Amino acid sequence: AQTVTQSQPEMSVQEAETVTLSCTYDTSESDYYLFWYKQPPSRQMILVIRQEAYKQQNATENRFSVNFQKAAKSFSLKISDSQLGDAAMYFCAYRDTNAGKSTFGDGTTLTVKP
Amino acid sequence: ETGVTQSPTHLIKTRGQQVTLRCSSQSGHNTVSWYQQALGQGPQFIFQYYREEENGRGNFPPRFSGLQFPNYSSELNVNALELDDSALYLCASGKQGAYSEAFFGQGTRLTVV
Numbered sequence: 001a002q003t004v005t006q007s008q009p010e011m012s013v014q015e016a017e018t019v020t021l022s023c024t025y026d027t028s029e030s031d032y033y034l035f036w037y038k039q040p041p042s043r044q045m046i047l048v049i050r051q052e053a054y055k056q057q058n059a060t061e062n063r064f065s066v067n068f069q070k071a072a073k074s075f076s077l078k079i080s081d082s083q084l085g086d087a088a089m090y091f092c093a094y095r096d097t098n099a100g101k102s103t104f105g106d107g108t109t110l111t112v113k114p
Numbered sequence: 115e116t117g118v119t120q121s122p123t124h125l126i127k128t129r130g131q132q133v134t135l136r137c138s139s140q141s142g143h144n145t146v147s148w149y150q151q152a153l154g155q156g157p158q159f160i161f162q163y164y165r166e167e168e169n170g171r172g173n174f175p176p177r178f179s180g181l182q183f184p185n186y187s188s189e190l191n192v193n194a195l196e197l198d199d200s201a202l203y204l205c206a207s208g209k210q211g212a213y214s215e216a217f218f219g220q221g222t223r224l225t226v227v
Contacts, residue, residue, distance in 0.1 A: 004156075006156075033213050037218075042220060043202060043204075043220050043221045044116060044218055044219065044220040044221070045157075045204065045206070045218035046116070046218070047215050047216070050213065050215070052213060091156050091157070093156075098170070101147075101159045101162065101170050101172060102147070102157075102159060102216070103159070104149075104156030104157045104158075105156050106154070106155050106156045107154075107155075107156050
């Protein structure tokens with residue numbers, strides 16, 4: 001069974017600085033998809049960024065980028081120029097190619113200090 | 115806003131009762147997944163429906179069941195409620211495909227007393 005581990009329950013960053021959230025996963029599959037979701041206090045999960053495992057190039061979405069290390073089964077999220085609105089719980093998720101199920105980590109709570 | 119709405123937003127039920135949670139998806143979304151999120155944890159996959167048929171199930175007992183309707187709405191039913199069923203229940207809809215974005219609702223907070 002696939003597992004996703006987020007080893008940082010809480011992180012904090014100063015506004016305008018950069019922070020990296022860690023995620024590791026375990027799978028025997030060679031093709032799969034990885035996602036980072038943001039869950040603010042409103043509870044609605046929002047997709048931040050996604051990565052296809054067969055693509056070596058790291059995904060980037062504006063201030064958000066990932067460092068995908070397939071051999072190490074690592075998928076970290078880097079947030080540049082942090083903003084107050086980035087404060088939320090961040091979840092790393094794995095989805096296999098049959099798309100029937102996503103496996104989530106337990107999340108990292110990010111605090112942004114003004 | 116994701117265009118996915120869940121109702122009710124909060125619910126309190128007594129142990130042993132039955133509950134139905136509802137999710138309204140965007141037009142064109144042919145899959146819906148339900149997740150249980152306990153406090154301080156990540157969402158746990160309950161099951162997915164694709165074109166009104168169950169298309170994958172997580173490690174949840176049969177008293178968790180669901181329905182998907184042609185009008186892009188769906189239901190999660192839980193029978194014989196237990197205290198451990200207290201959680202945030204999220205639905206996520208989208209188009210079939212592993213890389214497709216899943217659009218989440220704001221969740222229903224269920225408390226079993």
